[in-house]
Amino acid sequence: GAGVSQSPRYKVAKRGQDVALRCDPISGHVSLFWYQQALGQGPEFLTYFQNEAQLDKSGLPSDRFFAERPEGSVSTLKIQRTQQEDSAVYLCASSSSGNEQFFGPGTRLTVL
């Protein structure tokens, strides 16, 4: 079956622009996670949804970051007024059990 999909795969933004990153989880997976991965590092947790409820957003680095999953399926991670330090790969993962998480291909964000 289809895995987790993310779009766009690459995004270049000028500093100060807003961006929106989309994640489409594996069908039927109730849990959805966003992670940020800097070069040479492991992924760092950003936020977690169970269905449409955002259960944990403690990893979001600032109030410029916002995530939603209004219908319990597709999720969007929005970054307002992007800064150079936001440049990273943003990974989405989904899970049916809350244990094993399966990752999408990621969105590479470059802020100039």
Next chain:
Amino acid sequence: QKEVEQNSGPLSVPEGAIASLNCTYSDRVSQSFFWYRQYSGKSPELIMSIYSNGDKEDGRFTAQLNKASQYVSLLIRDSQPSDSATYLCAVIGRGSTLGRLYFGRGTQLTVWP
């Protein structure tokens, strides 16, 4: 201490050898452990999960968990050049952080022909 610590390597082994990757964790995380493989420029791919003490084997891969020592390892037998990648150790949080994965920095493995 970070929740998950990995020797970042790099680790280089000849084809056919056993590659041993190690990870330690703090008691701030739970007892569900995962190994992910990440090829350069790609996203992490789940290759093993282990939840109880002892060994778990899947093909050429064996995960080992020692809760008393807070230590989890991954052995790759008969290593192949296609195994060359970064291997990430991950642990599920506990309590208020239940659900999120904590990752190590990863160990870069190179298998040379």
